[in-house]
Amino acid sequence: MTLEQKLDRLLDTLRSLESAIVAFSGGVDSAFLAKAAQVALGDRALAVTAVSESYAEGELENAQALARQVGIRHEVVTSHEMRNPDYVKNAPDRCYHCKTELVDKLEDIQKRYEGQYHYLTYGANLDDVGDFRPGMKAAEARGVRAPLKEAELTKADIRELSRRWDLPTWDQPAAACLSSRIPYGTPVTAEALSAIDRAEAFLRSLGFRQVRVRHHEKIARIEVPAADIPRFFESGLNERVSARLKEIGYTYVTLDLLGYRSGSLNEAIGKTPLLTISV
Numbered sequence: 001m002t003l004e005q006k007l008d009r010l011l012d013t014l015r016s017l018e019s020a021i022v023a024f025s026g027g028v029d030s031a032f033l034a035k036a037a038q039v040a041l042g043d044r045a046l047a048v049t050a051v052s053e054s055y056a057e058g059e060l061e062n063a064q065a066l067a068r069q070v071g072i073r074h075e076v077v078t079s080h081e082m083r084n085p086d087y088v089k090n091a092p093d094r095c096y097h098c099k100t101e102l103v104d105k106l107e108d109i110q111k112r113y114e115g116q117y118h119y120l121t122y123g124a125n126l127d128d129v130g131d132f133r134p135g136m137k138a139a140e141a142r143g144v145r146a147p148l149k150e151a152e153l154t155k156a157d158i159r160e161l162s163r164r165w166d167l168p169t170w171d172q173p174a175a176a177c178l179s180s181r182i183p184y185g186t187p188v189t190a191e192a193l194s195a196i197d198r199a200e201a202f203l204r205s206l207g208f209r210q211v212r213v214r215h216h217e218k219i220a221r222i223e224v225p226a227a228d229i230p231r232f233f234e235s236g237l238n239e240r241v242s243a244r245l246k247e248i249g250y251t252y253v254t255l256d257l258l259g260y261r262s263g264s265l266n267e268a269i270g271k272t273p274l275l276t277i278s279v
Contacts, residue, residue: 003157007036010151014040017145020119021106022047024074025055026063028155029123031070031169032162033148037121038072046117047072048109050079050102053193054177057201066169077105082190090188092134094179099135103142120144127155173210174262182215183265191249198248203241210260218251226259 001009014020014037022037024030024047037045047070049063060076067074079101081087087097106120124136124146139146148158162170178193186192192215199213199220208228214221222241224231232238232255242253 001152003160006151006153006157007161010036010147010153011040013147013150014045014121017041017119017121017147019044019117020046020121020145021110021117022072023102023106023120023122023144024049024063024067024072025123025175026059026066026169027123027175028162028169028172029125029148029158031066031167032158032165033121033123034067034072035070035162035165035167036147038070043073044117045072046109046113047074048106049074049076050105051076052079053082053190054098054179054188056178056197066167069168075109077109079105082188088188090179090182090184090186092184094134094184094188096134096138098177098179099138100142103139103144106144107142121147124149125155125158126152176262180265181213186215186217195248195250199245199250202244202248206237206241212260213245214256214265218249220245220250220253221256222254223256223258223260229255229257229259 019041020037022030022034022045024034026049030047034045034047037047047067049060049067051060064074064076079098081098081101084097084101087094087101103120110117110120120143122139122144124133124139125148128136129149136146153161159170178196179188181196182188182192196213196215200211203211203213203222203224208224208231210225210228212223214223232241238255245253
């Protein structure tokens, strides 16, 4: 299929839903899905952003501004995955419990509108298929639709179409919740999430667009694209970064020589038994 055919298929799929709620984090995928839903459904589409301790500071304001630009109706809810011990213990199925909480919140809104919005949707795309994504299992088990995946749109497709539609997210770095920085088996705490958030915000303020601070308790393991690694050794930047992250609470500050990898903490999964996720 050509890119234009995939877009037509996406819009036709959305129109067939008649009305929909879009899980809207403000990232590349959900922003494009929200725009497509607005194009296909107009005021019969509603974007919903769930805010919790794992949502980075400033992201809500960005999502609100983006929703206004897209022209889609927008609501904000608070999710409480941190109240779930199965989420907090941070086993490999953590995302399953987070997505379950999100779907609960979206269904609450669906009920409040008494059938005005027929379907729940989220931004999984074709590249997500085959990856280790327990959250997708939770969404599928609850009947949440993934129109981007159904239209066979890849991440590259979504970025290109977002560029054509003048969405500012078209070249936005990949994003993920703050909990994804904590190794499996290390409990998720509000203190750890706050430390990660502040550390990454500082690094972004220095001009690092794609950055992860992997939280190994008292060790901060920084990932940036390999091309950005030399910057740390220019004009004493390494000392400045180390000092700031130690102020935040880390004892040791390290730089991952392999550079940024999406989901790098999944590399350890092969060394430990995977949990079975029942649906």
